[in-house]
Amino acid sequence: MTRPARRRLTATALTVVALTAGATACSSGDGTTTATAEDSGTYTVWDPYPQFAKDSDWAKLLDDCGGKAGVTIKRTAFDTSDLTNKALLAAQQDNSPDVLILDNPVVSTLAEAGVLTTTDENKVDTSKADPNLLAAGQADGRTYGTPIGANTLALYYNKDVLKAAGVDVASIKDWASLTAALEKVKKAGKKGITFSAIGTEEGSFQFLPWFWGSGAQLTDLDSAQGVSALSLWNDWLKKGYAPNSVINNTQTTSWQEFASGDYAFAENGTWQLANAEKAGFDYGVLPIPASDGGNAAAPTGGEFVTVPVQGDTGRYTTTRKLVSCLTSTENLYATDTTLSYVAPTAEVQDKQVAENAGLKPWVEAVKAAKGRTSDDLGTTYPKISEQMWKAVQSALSGAESPEDALAKAQSAVK
Structure with missing residues (x-):
């Protein structure tokens, strides 16, 4: 394999590194966060799963893949928010791990910063991954990793509440039929729908299915379609179909409302x-x-397995074996079950549904899902997202109309 050109970290990336050099981590090794292998037989893996200890199935899988490749695995686990910054710092110091498992929206950030190799360079096979999931790790026609699993959003519903309101869930096909169902629920003395519209990425994450479901594009926030999506949420609050608490709800507090049994x-x-x-x-x-029927594209969550740039390109051969092991059909099924993920390949998705029929609607949702950084948005997405959640907050609080809020958001992005 030819040696890929060494990449320079962008100024933005270096700023992030400088501000976050004190981030902490959990390690299944000696507690250090250095990525340098102690010898040629040790390969480093960084992941965002600190909840999994040394004796967990995930840690055992890493060790097993290392054994099959004839090397020892040195694993370090970070909180998701810390991992990006540690990866940037390590790259600045030419000290990157061999395998880096990242939240999918971060892939484009590290790719632009020059931290990651492409699959053309590292020769990782991505042919079995669903194209819509793989797109979250692509930029400028290049692929920078492979998905290990995906989660996304859907609507949980309380069967007892719907039955009492005389709502047949099979009748819900589009926005009009969903809104009609909410009206019936309210008339029956129950509560309609809860979600998270908080002024953070969580709020944008939850708004995106409605935004994309209207036919809108993230490059045109104030299109008529985008306005219709925000108007839908706004009308639900005005009519009492959704609670005012959604403005401050995280996905956790929104779930707690639903778990009360009233929604x-x-x-x-x-x-x-x-x-x-x-x-x-x-x-x-x-x-x-x-809006007009069918499944809306919801944003994909989940991680990508990536291969950072190494000075010693001879390491990529073994790294490829590790990545292939972690993302094999057998191991994806076990890992995605542990992580409550839908697998990124049709073969494993079919196996998941065969084992648990309740996963079928989630597989359908994942098949319709879309990466937040897809459409070559890359590192532009966070800027768009911030203006989106600000617009949602402004409209739902009554400060501005959906039209004015999104017009201001579009202007700020430009």
């Missing part, structure tokens, strides 16, 4: 499945409908 619907993710089983009432899951 018909909650927009939330696969990560709430375990909590749903404990809720004490019969629930179902419905993909978020698009």
